[in-house]
Amino acid sequence: MSAGFGLDNLPYGVFSRPNGERRIGVRLGTDVVDLSALGGHLSARSLDPLMAAGRREWTAAREQVVAHVTAGPPLIPLRDVTLHLPFAVADYTDFYSSEHHALNVSSILRPESPGLSPQWKHLPIGYHGRSATVVVSGTPIPRPHGQLGAGEFGPTRRLDVEAEVGFVVGRPGRRIATTDFAEHVFGVTLVNDWSARDLQAWEYRPLGPFLAKSFATSVSPWVTPLDALATAPPPAQDPEPLDYLRPAGPAFDLRLTVEWNDTLVSTPPFASMYWTAAQQLAHLTSNGASVRTGDLYASGTVSGPARDQAGSFLELTRNGDEPVKLADGTERGFLLDGDHVRIGGTARSAAGTEISLGSVSGTIVT
Numbered sequence: 280m281s282a283g284f285g286l287d288n289l290p291y292g293v294f295s296r297p298n299g300e301r302r303i304g305v306r307l308g309t310d311v312v313d314l315s316a317l318g319g320h321l322s323a324r325s326l327d328p329l330m331a332a333g334r335r336e337w338t339a340a341r342e343q344v345v346a347h348v349t350a351g352p353p354l355i356p357l358r359d360v361t362l363h364l365p366f367a368v369a370d371y372t373d374f375y376s377s378e379h380h381a382l383n384v385s386s387i388l389r390p391e392s393p394g395l396s397p398q399w400k401h402l403p404i405g406y407h408g409r410s411a412t413v414v415v416s417g418t419p420i421p422r423p424h425g426q427l428g429a430g431e432f433g434p435t436r437r438l439d440v441e442a443e444v445g446f447v448v449g450r451p452g453r454r455i456a457t458t459d460f461a462e463h464v465f466g467v468t469l470v471n472d473w474s475a476r477d478l479q480a481w482e483y484r485p486l487g488p489f490l491a492k493s494f495a496t497s498v499s500p501w502v503t504p505l506d507a508l509a510t511a512p513p514p515a516q517d518p519e520p521l522d523y524l525r526p527a528g529p530a531f532d533l534r535l536t537v538e539w540n541d542t543l544v545s546t547p548p549f550a551s552m553y554w555t556a557a558q559q560l561a562h563l564t565s566n567g568a569s570v571r572t573g574d575l576y577a578s579g580t581v582s583g584p585a586r587d588q589a590g591s592f593l594e595l596t597r598n599g600d601e602p603v604k605l606a607d608g609t610e611r612g613f614l615l616d617g618d619h620v621r622i623g624g625t626a627r628s629a630a631g632t633e634i635s636l637g638s639v640s641g642t643i644v645t
């Protein structure tokens with residue numbers, strides 16, 4: 280649990296102690312280091328002022344934090360604190376940028392017309408989600424209700440997860456060039472875009488996801504600053520994208536894990552994503568729409584080519600038809616009440632080491 284949380288990482292979070300106020304901290308091993316005495320934006324109650332300040336201040340703050348942590352500050356055990364949503368989520372956008380995921384889902388949900396839609400390799404497809412229901416890891420997830428088909432309303436029978444990587448916007452902007460990605464994006468966090476597949480199948484044509492995904496989206500309490508991450512070459516893209524989507528910008532070598540009731544069921548590779556986060560932000564703002572501090576955009580479900588690299592249970596179990604066996608001997612197609620899902624992640628750091636992105640978890644309640 281402590282591995283991957285050294286000086287090369289130092290993700291930001293917001294914590295409180297019993298009856299205490301919220302403070303900004305960084306994670307070191309299984310402890311938190313309180314940054315409130317460092318002054319400036321680090322003394323705030325959330326990451327919002329620091330995030331709004333821009334790249335120069337982000338790099339300066341990180342240097343200050345590294346010096347502070349190196350000097351041997353008091354360590355507060357994680358078990359003694361409550362972790363909160365570290366920033367106010369402004370708008371929430373979700374993309375659909377894994378080719379493997381898009382192909383899998385189309386063959387399961389649209390067997391009559393499988394394959395990528397005609398625009399898929401021309402633009403990063405996405406939809407605007409619901410920021411008010413973004414919750415911090417550990418928040419229980421009540422099973423959503425909805426229309427399951429014609430004439431039927433009730434609790435979903437096909438409750439699913441989507442393992443995703445979230446990008447947190449710091450500095451506002453519009454028409455953001457892919458080359459300005461790092462001027463606007465503060466850091467990354469893990470996301471679980473809970474999805475009710477029966478509601479989704481019934482409601483989504485032609486406008487896309489609505490109530491099937493708006494009931495809850497969970498995020499890790501930790502935001503790893505971009506400065507901590509190594510960049511990787513972007514994926515090959517054919518056809519060549521339009522000018523406003525070029526150059527593709529950096530990719531990131533992140534590896535996710537999905538645990539279902541503590542059984543590891545999948546290891547989605549983020550490096551297999553088709554569109555980069557820089558292209559997603561450029562596209563999102565290409566019409567003149569602004570982004571503001573606290574905007575969260577998610578990569579889209581991360582699925583690799585193999586079955587055990589699926590970022591959703593829809594794919595892993597072929598819509599429930601091929602259940603997975605858990606360590607306790609039981610089988611699952613979709614989530615049951617009481618089930619617990621934990622999505623973890625690791626990354627290659629700017630220092631060349633392997634660091635942890637923490638995890639995002641949730642338990643289904645009635």
Ligand SMILES: O=C(O)/C=C/C(=O)CC(=O)CC(=O)O
Nearest residue numbers: 374375376384385441579580
């Ligand atoms: O292809 C579809 O109809 C549906 C796809 C999704 O549910 C995925 C979605 O939310 C976007 C993503 O996470 O990739």
Ligand SMILES: [Ca+2]
Nearest residue numbers: 373441472580
């Ligand atoms: Ca999603």
Ligand SMILES: [Mg+2]
Nearest residue numbers: 472473492496
């Ligand atoms: Mg969601």
